[in-house]
Amino acid sequence: MGRLILLAAIALALATVPMLGNPFWVGLTMQVLVFGLLAVSVDFMIRQVGLFPLCNGAFFAVAAYTVAMLETGGWPTVAAVPAAIAAAALMGMAFGISVRTGGVYFILITLAFGQMALSVATSWTALTGGDNGITNIPYPAVAGVGPTDLSQMFFVVLALVGLMVLVYARIITSQFGLTLNGIRDAETRMVALGYRTVTRKYVAFVISSVFAGVAGVLYAYTNQFVSPAAASLLVSVEAGLMAILGGSGTVIGPFLGATVIMGIRNIVSAMVPGWPILMGLVFIAVVLFLPRGLVGLTGRIKRARP
Amino acid sequence: MTARHIASAVIIAGALGFAGPATAQDDPIKIGVLLPLSGGLAASGEDALHGFELYWNQAGMEAGGRPIEIISADTSCNPDNAINAARRLAFNDEVDFLVGPLCGHEGPAVAQVSGDTGLPLLLVPAAADSQTKWDRVPTVVRTGFSSSQDSHPFGEFLYNDLGLRNVTFVGQDYTYGQEKTLGAVRTFEALGGKVDDIIWVPLSATDYGPVLASVPSGTEAVVPVVVGAHRNRFFETWFDFGYDRRFQLVGLNLLQADALKAVDDRAVGLISVAQNYSQGIDTPENKAFIDSFVEAYGEVPSYFAEMMFTTAKWAHQAIDAIDGDVSDRDAFLAAVREAEVVGPRGPVKLDEYDNPIQNTYISRVERVDHPKLGSVLMNVPVKTIENVSQFWTEDPEAFLARGPYQR
The missing domain is CATH 3.40.50.2300 (Response regulator)
Incomplete structure (x- = not known):
């Protein structure tokens, strides 16, 4: 209950951002929410299943490209969005074969899948627009009703990300979520208990791809363009870093990590010329001194107090 | 505590957002x-x-x-x-x-x-x-x-000035590479030139050995459109594997000034690039x-x-x-x-x-003595085509109707 209140308070605080009247802050906060949701999809695999995927950028991108192509091709939002999420889920089902491996092999096979998607986005220009990507994506509209500017779009993103966070919290505390933890900690024992562990990991992988797909849909609508940058390895890697930086295994952590990374990149970069070095130092410091991420900081503060 | 933090964050954000008006x-x-x-x-x-x-x-x-x-x-x-x-x-x-x-x-x-x-x-x-x-x-x-602006005159340069009839293009497989390559392909073919092959190389490629091995043997010249670190990779592989003894090399996008820093005198005399600028322009x-x-x-x-x-x-x-x-x-x-x-x-x-x-400048690499830099490799124009339009000699509406250069 306390957590729900905290989430509601954060959502309420974020709802004041458009009141600043500055599209820079509105746009940046939206990007934090979208990439935070992508980081949640990666963290689901890292923390709940114990596998580090490097292909979530591909799910993110395939959903974003699907929305872009269908919306610019005149499809209504009510058709484009389900089609985009289905595309991400289908790709998740195909790439899901990688859960038959583990550890380093899982990382490498998902890396290869991710690079395949990037290569299609970059080179098949007739389909994807290549490096130019697809531009002029309209805002979403259902029966003619929808946001007309950045601030209104912000509330759509906030609401949908909030909804996905609630769904996510429900999944990780469900019986299914707990069996995933069991597989992560002692797979052979779970097998001995009669669980089909590969099937469960496969389902988890597809769920992760759906979350990444929803993030991709929101990305396409907020940016109003999609380019191969959405499918780049950096997107997948950074999503994992956001989760670890903020606090893997928590709902807030990935968003906290997204805030720090996007903040350094878009605000601190204007003040510090060598900002990528600063970013590196922050990573090192967090990994060395805050193994539970920035969320772990609150625990430390509480303990330090008498 | 938290409320105060949020309040101060909002104030700071507001102050940054509303920097004073001034014109x-x-x-x-x-x-x-x-x-x-x-x-x-x-x-x-x-x-x-x-x-x-x-x-x-x-x-x-x-x-x-x-x-x-x-x-x-x-x-x-x-x-x-x-x-x-x-x-x-x-x-x-x-x-x-x-x-x-x-x-x-x-x-x-x-x-x-x-x-x-x-x-x-x-x-x-x-x-x-x-x-x-x-x-x-x-x-x-x-x-x-x-992207394709300087390629159109370059395609005609291949046919008219160099007298080439059969060439193979090596194009970087992304938008810029495709536009730059296919622009020259179009004007070269329009004059009657034959493109034996276009070999597309992904941006992620690290090895030009297999790429160059697939150049058709009957071709006269190889025309690379490669970018970034690919330029020096291509250059090294070309000479290390002895392709310079088999084919003519004509760079459409090969050695710009920054890439020249990392090559040696094997580059001297090469057609290096067609662009809207050349360091050796004599004005x-x-x-x-x-x-x-x-x-x-x-x-x-x-x-x-x-x-x-x-x-x-x-x-x-x-x-x-x-x-x-x-x-x-x-x-x-x-x-x-x-x-x-x-x-x-x-x-x-x-x-x-x-x-x-x-203007479009088609450049060749030369070793020149610069008073401050000493002896350096530099791109010098071999051919200047004046007042080049992005549509070249074509009617803009017809060009636009044909659509973008892409695979």
């Missing part, structure tokens, strides 16, 4: 420059920024009776960052117009902010054909070049530019630096023409569209689609 006549004109200043293209971004700063320093940081303030923002060659950086310049720094970006895929992102806000954008050096053809934005004017404007750039930064300027230098001069002429009142955006854009500028690259003016009409 009085003695206030500076603020120019927002979007370039990659970190990441893989940081060196090119910095070089471009140098070109821009060099011009304004020479002009006394002043235009139309008002001081000039340059505010640069790092895009790190990522469209998501570029869109944020453009919005930051627009709303927090309240710049009067934007200049940039460098990477092709950042172009649409920055153009979108320009279209949304009405803030004029001088699009340079990002070269995607579509932005002055199929996806034009009314507030966006290109001061660089279009007083270019010699003065090269000398002052070398003086200031200790190296030969790249074509990025030249494009930003000429863009600065272009903006200067436009600002002077409207007596410094850049708050009238329509007047500023009109002045940019009317200006005729003579830069180091030669005379430049815009066509009706907001793309520069300018």
Whole structure:
């Protein structure tokens, strides 16, 4: 209950951002929410299943490209969005074969899948627009009703990300979520208990791809363009870093990590010329001194107090 | 505690958001420059920024009776960052117009902010054909070049000047590479030339051994369109594997100034690149530019630096023409569209689609003695084609109807 209140308070605080009247802050906060949701999809695999995927950028991108192509091709939002999420889920089902491996092999096979998607986005220009990507994506509209500017779009993103966070919290505390933890900690024992562990990991992988797909849909609508940058390895890697930086295994952590990374990149970069070095130092410091991420900081503060 | 934190965050954010209004006549004109200043293209971004700063320093940081303030923002060659950086310049720094970006895929992102806000954008050096053809934005004017612009005369150069009839292209497999390659393929074939093969090389490729091994044996010449680190990879493989004894090498996009730093005298005599600039142009404007750039930064300027230098001069002429009142955006854009500028690259003016009409230089590598740099490899024009339009000799409507160069 306390957590729900905290989430509601954060959502309420974020709802004041458009009141600043500055599209820079509105746009940046939206990007934090979208990439935070992508980081949640990666963290689901890292923390709940114990596998580090490097292909979530591909799910993110395939959903974003699907929305872009269908919306610019005149499809209504009510058709484009389900089609985009289905595309991400289908790709998740195909790439899901990688859960038959583990550890380093899982990382490498998902890396290869991710690079395949990037290569299609970059080179098949007739389909994807290549490096130019697809531009002029309209805002979403259902029966003619929808946001007309950045601030209104912000509330759509906030609401949908909030909804996905609630769904996510429900999944990780469900019986299914707990069996995933069991597989992560002692797979052979779970097998001995009669669980089909590969099937469960496969389902988890597809769920992760759906979350990444929803993030991709929101990305396409907020940016109003999609380019191969959405499918780049950096997107997948950074999503994992956001989760670890903020606090893997928590709902807030990935968003906290997204805030720090996007903040350094878009605000601190204007003040510090060598900002990528600063970013590196922050990573090192967090990994060395805050193994539970920035969320772990609150625990430390509480303990330090008498 | 938490509430106070949120309150102070809101106040700080507000203060940053609402930086004071100012457009009085003695206030500076603020120019927002979007370039990659970190990441893989940081060196090119910095070089471009140098070109821009060099011009304004020479002009006394002043235009139309008002001081000039340059505010640069790092895009790190990522469209998501570029869109944020453009919005930051627009709303927090309240710049009067934007200049940039460098990477092709950042172009649409920055153009979108320009279209949304009405803030004029001088699009340079990002070269995607579509932005002055199929996806034009009314507030966006290109001061660089279009990818395929220099390829059209180059295709005819292959046929008419070099007398080649059978060639193989090696193209980098992304938008710029496809546009630059296919532009030359079209004009070469239109004259009756035969393209034996186009070998597409992904940006992720690291080895040119297999690529060159698949060049058809009957071909006369190989025409590479490769970018970044691929240029030196291609060059090394070409000579190490002895392809120089089998085929003629004619670079359409092979050795720009920055790539020349890492090659040796095997490059001397090679056709290296077709572009809107060549370091060896023999005009007083270019010699003065090269000398002052070398003086200031200790190296030969790249074509990025030249494009930003000429863009600065272009903006200067436009600002002077409207007596410094850049708050009238329509007047500023009109002045940019009317200006005729003579830069180091030669005379430049815009066509009706907001793309520069300018010279194409086909360059050859030569070893030259520079008074400050000593003996260096430099691109020197072997052929100059004057006043080249992005549509070459074709009717614009017919060109547009045919659609973009893509696979």
